[in-house]
Amino acid sequence: MLELFGTEVNLAPIWLTLEVATMTTLILLVVGTPLAWWMAQMRSSNKVLLEALVALPLVLPPTVLGFYLLIVFNPTGPVTEFLRWFGFEGQLTFSKTGLVIGSVFYSLPFAVQPLMHAFEAIPHRLLDAAATLRASFLDRFRTIVLPLSRRGILIAATLTFAHTVGEFGVVLMVGGNIPGETRMVSIDIFDHVESMEYTQAHLLSGMMLVFSLAVLMLVYGMNRRFGVKVG
Amino acid sequence: MKQSIQMQGNLQLELGHFKLDTGPFDFPLQGITVLFGRSGSGKSTLLRAIAGLDKRTNGALQVGGAVWQVGKSHVKTASRDIGFVFQDAALFPHMTVRENLLYGLKRLPKSVTPMDFDSLVDKVGIRDKLDRAVTYLSGGERQRVAIARALLMRPKLLCMDEPLSALDWQAKAEMLTLLENLIADYGIPVLYITHVPAEVERLADRVVFMSKGRIESVESLQEALNRVDSPLFDEQGAVSVIQAKMLSPEHGLTPVQLGQDTLWLSGPALSDKSAVRVRVLAKDVSLALSDPQALSIINHLEVTIVELIPQGSHRLLVRLRLRDGQNLFCEVTQHSADRLALKPGLVVFALIKSVAVTN
Known part of the structure; x- marks a missing residue:
């Protein structure tokens, strides 16, 4: 609890939101990078299907995605059973793990699309040149692809983070609204408004506004300073 | 090396x-x-x-x-x-x-x-x-x-x-x-x-x-x-490339030596190497039965006709052998070939209008 302007504000939803957004961003950078690379290299017509699948969360109502995830995350369903094999305890629905997995799906296009475009913009000859200079694939990826995609990676991370912070529908469907466990800040604000607690809603919204602006400015500032000097 | x-x-x-x-x-x-x-x-x-x-x-x-x-x-x-x-x-x-x-x-x-x-x-x-x-x-x-x-x-x-x-x-x-x-x-x-x-x-x-x-x-x-039909010949027609040795410039010209013959290139030497390749277009080569002395063209080489190759539209490509054995192409009209009675084995003089070091 934090007292601000004489009003008590529960910070738990904010911390939870930041935690989920950070984890989602990290997971998506790790998972999204090979996926985006694979898609960027694809020449076959399967690419269209894959691109459409990745972009699906952009057009699908979040509640639809949330609904399907809820079905799949069923505590006695195959996905949960499968995870139990690896020592997973508890359940996916109405838990933080579920929130993160749901967010990963929901924010997938925001990570994969900028990464894919960054990878596609790298002239293939540079990788060929590196190969003739005895660099292995991972070596080329680390020394040529990643540095030349810095901007794309930065944009992917920022968009993913911001988008996860702002999500509502998926979070509500998958996570429910358990105070201290799955209540994220967007739902908290909604609750405050519902119960006419405009002061709390104001404070939380204001904090989110300042925070979001600060993060974006930091990122674009970094982008400007370390921007890659290409054409 | x-x-x-x-x-x-x-x-x-x-x-x-x-x-x-x-x-x-x-x-x-x-x-x-x-x-x-x-x-x-x-x-x-x-x-x-x-x-x-x-x-x-x-x-x-x-x-x-x-x-x-x-x-x-x-x-x-x-x-x-x-x-x-x-x-x-x-x-x-x-x-x-x-x-x-x-x-x-x-x-x-x-x-x-x-x-x-x-x-x-x-x-x-x-x-x-x-x-x-x-x-x-x-x-x-x-x-x-x-x-x-x-x-x-x-x-x-x-x-x-x-x-x-x-x-x-x-x-x-x-x-x-x-x-x-x-x-x-x-x-x-x-x-x-x-x-x-x-x-x-x-x-x-x-x-x-x-x-x-x-x-x-x-x-x-x-x-x-x-090869007469070499894919290397573009719209300028047949080309001969002659290996020669570059000598030091005289009279503002650069002489290059091929066997006992000398070719004169206009302008100063472009390369610091002694062995050069010079390029001659077949259409820049004319033939004369005797060595004409009173002529502005300075490159006259004694050559032997090896073969005459019809090119269509009354033109002939003449394969010539230089005295050091290298190949030189020359393009003439059917009319000129008839007038000079060109035939394989005949020794004639090739007059070369323009020679360039390849670059």
Whole structure:
């Protein structure tokens, strides 16, 4: 609890939101990078299907995605059973793990699309040149692809983070609204408004506004300073 | 000094509508071997297949006794000991010139001794550019860096894909001289792609003719130029390239010696080498039955007619043999040939209007 302007504000939803957004961003950078690379290299017509699948969360109502995830995350369903094999305890629905997995799906296009475009913009000859200079694939990826995609990676991370912070529908469907466990800040604000607690809603919204602006400015500032000097 | 390795194989690579299917080939790589053909003939595809840059390559390839490709399985590019210079240099834009040069060196196995960094950097003339970002280099400078980057690795084979095509004529001329010097100094075999006959005449020791994804023939430069229907002849018609020795300039002209004959080139010497190739267009050569003294054309050579080849539309191509045995083409009309009663074995005088050192 934090007292601000004489009003008590529960910070738990904010911390939870930041935690989920950070984890989602990290997971998506790790998972999204090979996926985006694979898609960027694809020449076959399967690419269209894959691109459409990745972009699906952009057009699908979040509640639809949330609904399907809820079905799949069923505590006695195959996905949960499968995870139990690896020592997973508890359940996916109405838990933080579920929130993160749901967010990963929901924010997938925001990570994969900028990464894919960054990878596609790298002239293939540079990788060929590196190969003739005895660099292995991972070596080329680390020394040529990643540095030349810095901007794309930065944009992917920022968009993913911001988008996860702002999500509502998926979070509500998958996570429910358990105070201290799955209540994220967007739902908290909604609750405050519902119960006419405009002061709390104001404070939380204001904090989110300042925070979001600060993060974006930091990122674009970094982008400007370390921007890659290409054409 | 020149190292020689044998290259043999038979490569296939299908790219959408284009199909590379070389057919069996077996030729030595020594000096400069040019891959020549029109655009779309598969030169670049073949070079990429040779370098192992396309995983879809199929077939067989053996270079200098080492097997690089059997069926679908292949040796990785990184282990092929090749240098590659791309059309647009392909320098890494996020690195300085020095970092570009060191990229390969850092990855070179201990068993390979790299070329001497300092002397190579001086030779290609990029010493003052070492700490610059590559984005600020001119086209010619980029290619110099690319060549140095490839050569530093001491490759067994240097592949060059139209390295001059993006350069203006002046940079091109400088690069040609640089290339000749580097190859003379280091003796590394080169596979060089071009579609410009003048570059072939200047650089090639051997020409691999390609058409529609196939290797049509592999010929020495002289064989290629002695053919009447040589693919090297463009809209200017037949060309003769004559090996000569450059002498010191006189009367503002540069004499070059071929056997007991001397040719006079206008202007000062363009090259500091003694052995040069001079280029003569067949349409710049006229014939006379006796040696005319009172004539502004100064290049008169005694030659023997070898054969007369009809070219259609009342024109003839005459193959002449110079006194030192080299080949010279001359283009005449049927009417002139009849009037002078030209026939094989006849000794005549070739009057050459214009001679140029190839560049």
